Amino acid sequence: MVPDPETPTCSAKGCRAAAVWVLAWNNPKLHTPERRKTWLACEEHREHLSQFLGVRGFLKDVVRFEEWEAPEGA
Numbered sequence: 001m002v003p004d005p006e007t008p009t010c011s012a013k014g015c016r017a018a019a020v021w022v023l024a025w026n027n028p029k030l031h032t033p034e035r036r037k038t039w040l041a042c043e044e045h046r047e048h049l050s051q052f053l054g055v056r057g058f059l060k061d062v063v064r065f066e067e068w069e070a071p072e073g074a
Contacts, residue, residue: 008065010042012049017042022068023049025058036060038068 008019019040026035041049046062053059 008040010045011039012041012045015042015045017044019065021046022061022063022065023053023059024061024063024068025053026060027056027058036070038070040065 009015010017010019011023020043021041023039023041023046024036025039026033026037031037039049039053050059050062
């Protein structure tokens, strides 16, 4: 099954599932406090990706994809 190029996919390595969640994060050693990088996650990988970012202190927010509003200037 080939994903629709218009449908954002999960950021987990090798995953081709549609994104359901946006994980907003930043690395305080590299980014200003207001900067937000994003990973996308399907239902299956949301917890794993959240934990990966969380243990490093990078995870700032988890929002459903359809509710995500990118910060101004992003």
